[in-house]
Amino acid sequence: MNEALNIFTRGFVKENPVTKMLLGLCPVLAVTTTAINGLGMGLATTFVLLGSNVVIALASKAIPSTVRIPSFILVIATFVTIVDLLIQAFSPELNQSLGIFIPLIVVNCMILGRAEAFASRNGLWYSIIDAIGMGLGFTFALLLLSIFREVLGAGTIFNIPLVGEDASTILVFALPPGAFAGLGLIIAGLNSLEKKMGDKK
Amino acid sequence: MISEAFIPAVASLGSVALTLGLIIFYVSKKFHVEEDPMVTILNDTLPGVNCGACGYPSCGQFAEVLVETKDSSMTCPVGGTDLAEKLGDTLGITMAEPKPITAVVLCQGDNDTARETAEYLGIQDCWAATQTYVGPKQCRYSCVGLGSCIAFCDFGAMRLENGLIIIDKDRCTGCEACIPACPTGVIVMQEKKAERYVIACNSHDKGAATKKACDAGCIACQKCVKVCDDDAIVIENFLAKIIQEKCTSCGKCIEVCPTKVNCILLEEDLKEAKQKKAS
Amino acid sequence: MYAKVLKTYRDKAEIEIICTDASKESEHCGACTMGQKPSSKPRAVLAHNRVKAKTGDMVEFEEKEHAEIKAALVLLIGPLVLFMLSLGIAGSMQFELWQSFFFSLLVLAVTYTILRYFLKDTTYYHITGIK
């Protein structure tokens, strides 16, 4: 159980796919204009990760190494398309704002990476935990960045206004430069935080 | 329930996948690269710092040669005994125990013991200082004390204290990266030993000159040579040297050394040794 | 920059580049400009062998400047430009989409077939000494 906990938690900070492993950065930067988008993207990715991890954990024995990567990509793409269709059906607004980045989950290197590095070598149970842990870690990073950007850039949080309509918010944070700067700051912050914690130990 | 998209979807994707499979199958047959899995395994076991202490330019190279020759005398000083065991297990041979070596600074001329020359204000680097003049310490064989070597140590085993380099023997892996970094050559490599006596001085000046320059300098007075029953001390070029293979750690030399700050050192952490001496 | 000789030809040799870097400051291998991590896969390249190194020798080698860029230009950008040109030509000849597409694929294939003869033993590396 301890092992499971460990697998589950490491995706948050220690091996966070975004801030530590720098994987799947494009959606992170692109869709984090509002917290809702961030959350949506994170959960969609988690779903794909979970699905593909499960399938791959179950089927990896049957897949010969030569066609491993193409098969994995097929599996991942299937789940991505499913998510895409589901979002289109049940949350058209989200679909509109996430746009092209839903299909791009396919190339989120994190997913292929987890499939290769974890799911194909570990059992179903651990793969599920890993998927959820990593997915939530991804979502966590997205949420952090998107809240940062939404609060500073639009003056709202989850679309709830924090300041009056006429107040000047720092618009750059809603624009591309703000995405880069925000992520840079978050990583730098986590770096020094981690160092401080390490020093304390 | 078969939807209208079902057949084209399955057919097109299936055929693309089939083509792809064919290509990959063909390729993997055609371009298969034979690689000894053992090398990869060993490579993963090795420390991977590519420090060169083993005599090969990289850990991977070491692994390759080891797999090829199964030469049990090859050692990785960084990994130490543990690693040797592991490597041996993997290869099914008994590896030679690497004799762990450590860097030793042959100088005790810190800011208290060594007398200074003019203050040095140039680039704070041992090479730059010695290239400008004899250096901040009168003794030109000394540890210059600007710490150029520290950056070369991958393992954080060196630190500067009171104008002298101190080597953390626990961290030092004997990779020898610091040796070429030092302009005065006061760092040498010696086998790691629990108890070891060294003449911690590098000065080849005559006794009088040495004494003038430093309280901890070896003045080549021959006392230790005479008292040593094992002929383990020789004097070369006005400097005593303990031959480690012969030294039995009897400690007699340390009793007779007349220098103000004993230039013979019971080799542990220098600081501890000093404290011991003080008490 | 060090390498191991895998195979020798008349005036060339196939060498495997060894990644070295003992300095902790840099994360990448000092043996090539690729910024590879020292642990990544070895690369074997063809090199001029003036010093007559033999198989198994450890050699020092030099890389002609911008080897990767030159290789990429010859191998990728040249053919790609031809591909696009042929698309343009096909387009101006009022080909159909399918036709012009396959026409340019054909051009690409032909380009590579021709290149194969020219590039067989082009190399941007020189062995400079035996270690």
Next chain:
Amino acid sequence: MESVNLKVSNAPFVRSKDSIESVMYNVALALAPATVMSVYLFGMRALVLTVVCILSCIAFEWLMDKARNKPNSCLDGSALVTGLLLALNVPANLPLWMVVTGSFIAIVATKHVFGGLGYNVFNPALVARVFLLISFPAAMTSWPMPAPFSFDMMVDMETGASPLGILKTDGVQAALASLSLMDGFYGTMTGSLGETSALALLAGAVWLWYKKYITMYIPLTIMGSVFLFTGLFHLIDPGTYASPAFHMVTGGLILGAFFMATDMVTSPLSIRGQLLFGLGCGLLTAVIRLWGGYPEGISFAILIMNSFVPLIDRWDLNDRKAENKKKPEKP
């Protein structure tokens, strides 16, 4: 042993009197006419804004030195110049909190994060200006009308678009009607603090040039290329494109070309590099002015060219190396 306490350092033992301080304070001095002019045109508010901007820059510099454990550099003049230039780059009625935010961006996010003086890749004052422009477009594009000798604080004064803004939105005729070239030259037009008076700026620039703190390669290529490029299109279609003279005196072109593109930290060192840099700045400025969404392009142009500086440096470096390789040393 010695009666004197000798110190050993390396030759040369004499050094010129130039220092970072002298360079920076001279730049500040060169900007003084433009600053005085801005106070004359926009009154007390301009003065308050300038002082706040400079002080906040120096304060951030001090804070960063403290935070990074570096020797104190807040009085070396570079923060002063950055602050002054930032102040000259914003409208006189910009809310003070925005000014301080700009200082933060300049000193902390553009200078110290990259390592401090000498290491920054981008021009701090310009990054701050563009940051403000994009974050607070309304505040950054409504300029107070110049009101010479009005020493009030312009709480709610009349604002207007700058000549370039009018050019962009209302076309050439309106823009030309809004000012005479002489207005532009003396500076009695709307604009940021230091953008208005070509005369005051040029006086300062000539001083800097005379003192050899700047060379004229960059400014002249910028001015020249903007002149030629806008001139070309003016000839083609004078109805759509304003005359090159109009482009010369309006907006931040002179301030940018002579004081900001010349920042040596963020511009190339070699002469050909400087020419290339200037040409790039000029063309980009003209393109943005003629067809872009923003009325003024010089800030963006300089920032974009800043990012090319490492490549230009690299070009010089490679050439140096190639040259030295060609003539191998004889043993």
Next chain:
Amino acid sequence: MRPITILTIVGILSASLLAVVEDLTREPIAIAKEQMKRKAIEQIFPFPFDSLRTVTTEQTTFYEAYNQDNAIEGIAVETSTEEGYSGLIEILLGVSPDQKILGYKVLFHRETPGLGDKIDKPKFKEQFKGRTLENTNWKVKKDGGDIDELTAATISSKAVANAVVKGLEFIKEQYPKSSAE
């Protein structure tokens, strides 16, 4: 040969799965799209309506909203202009059967955030309610008209006004009678 078979099988399985899911979601997606439209129209109409009829003409698309009695309660028309500060602005304009504006919603724009994008803010939109082609001088105040322009975004304001006029004129063409009433 196994790899090929496996890959093909994976491909076929994926495709089948997808086809099934697609089949299942086709309807919901269509409904969702409809729903989106309806929601948008609901936002501009201040009243609930019962059914919607979509009319596509050569120039544009418009929607008629009916109440339970099958009487037209409102018309929503897609209209656009290229004259925004950054080009295209698309709006969905809602008018009552007597061709008074009920409201509008911006469907697409690229105006500067913080300036031109205020055309989608209630404060600006509010003033259009109740205006008709006739009762308003469709110029901005600056040019002597009735429309309050946004500070520092006159161009966007003008563009919106123009788009609205275009929409109103289109409706007038479509429903000449009702306007005559």
Next chain:
Amino acid sequence: MKTFKTGGIHPPESKFTENTPVELMPVPKELAISLNQHLGKPAKPVVKAGSEVKKGELIGEADGFISANVHASTSGKVKSVKPHPHPGGHYAMTVFITPDGQDEWAEGLNTDPVDWHGFSKEDIIGKIKNAGIVGMGGAGFPTNVKLAPPPDKKIDTIILNGAECEPFLTADHRLMLESPEEIVEGLNIITSLFGGEARAYIGIESNKKDAIETLTSHASSKGIEVVSLKTKYPQGAEKQLINAITGRTIEPGELPFDKGCLVQNIATAVAVYEAVCKNKPLVDRVVTVSGLEIGKPKNIRALVGTSFRDISLFCGNLKESTNQIISGGPMMGKAVYTLDVPIIKTTSGMLFINNVGIEKARERTCIRCGKCVDVCPQGLAPWLLANVAQLREFDEIQLLGLANCTECGSCTYVCPSKRELVHWIKYAKALVNNRQKRKSA
């Protein structure tokens, strides 16, 4: 007025002693004669503690092709031969002589001048070699070697270097005023070695008007051209001087003789004259003692081996506030760390200064102002060299022309960030050398 093409600076001249005639310094109580007074291998000692020597007697014998003889600079007894601080900063084998006060020349030395015209080339070069003459302009290259270039190199231009471009220094200036005949004769001897066609020049900076006049009046009749040079540092550096006078450029890796040129210092010319005509070995030289911290700045003629301490006492002692003593000029000299160091054949000056505000780490970061590039006479990019040296990328730095730097110090002089540019360059050179040594070992 001629000058070199690229770069150069003009530091304050501070030539306090230009009107002070050369004063002869008496024999001190002890002499420490270094056996390493030249470029190349140190001389081999040929005396032992206790030997009696006469003035001018050989005490160190040239050891190898590039090396030079060393002679006793006074008569007395050898006290010891041991390592001793050297003005170069390090220890060198040094012969200590306790003078007997007689200052008595050995047999056959320092005779009355004879006419040299009958001497053969070999004779002349042999005499120069025996007299232990080395370049007195700073580098100390054995003159006999320089005067016998490989036969395939044709020398057509001989230049006497009277630029004395370093601030403070006036030794050459005084020499030009006080010994013009010897200089001209020396130059004639050198020129004669290269046959009739070689043109002879004397290059003098324009701030020494009197010297230009004096030498013009002595030299013009002998077919020697005195060239007035713009006062600009480093006008006296060999490559720059050649460029100024002939317009030729010594390319990286070339030596002056590759371009048909030969440059000698003024004092070297005098020494050559004395060696050839008077059989006088090089045992003394003119030294400028200057700086704000010395009691009486002077030009003195001192024996080789006189310690800095003795000289400072002779010149009115140094002040308490002295914190740097420099051997040589302020641009190229070296700070000495003890007053025990002796002067050697190449010591042209000795400065006592209070370098205010020198402290550790006054270096700041490069602000890329480009001044160093503008002033570098060798057309280098000093800032880049220093940066690369700081990064310790020694392969890279060699490609940037490290070897071409003459270490003139102009770049460091102008740098507003007070970077130790030359020092970084010297540092890189030292490490590059060390690496090459280790590689070949």
Next chain:
Amino acid sequence: MNELSGLLLVIVSAIFVNNVVFARFLGICPYLGVSRKLDTALGMGFAVTFVMTIATAIGYVLHYGILVPFKIEFMQTIMFILVIASLVQLVEIVLKKVSKSLYNSLGIFLPLITTNCAILGVALIAIQEDYSFVTSVVFAFFSAMGFILAILLFAGIREKLEEADVPKPFKNVPIGFISAAILSLAFMGFSGLVK
């Protein structure tokens, strides 16, 4: 003429205004990962150019040749990614055959491309924007040029930053993002250039 000026707009837009990296956020992983050295960046850029252009062309043909006629547009993602993956593999085989030595010189670039989302992204955008075949190809090629521009500028800055005294927590990645932020700030100057 009109067509040409249309293409010109597409080109300017692809390189400057809607730069893949700075405005569209595509290909960020290689932008950060392979920009440590200039040469590497350029080599990677070329490889991306090749694959991006050809993948977009094939994608176009696939989309309008198979997906649209059979009404299986929902298979777009899976088809495209399969095509890209196999294209990369195919290119690898071909290049290896053509010149093994040169292929090895750029060995590590190609496999990395499969997971570069810019490739798939650009192929999808070309479809989304309803570009014609030629426009799609031109768009893809110049998007790649935009990528090269971005990655080159960034590599230059990063090489310079190796000498710089960047505060510890900002070393490497964070300062890379800050530079990218300022770069994209500067590139916003191009906004409005193409309406």
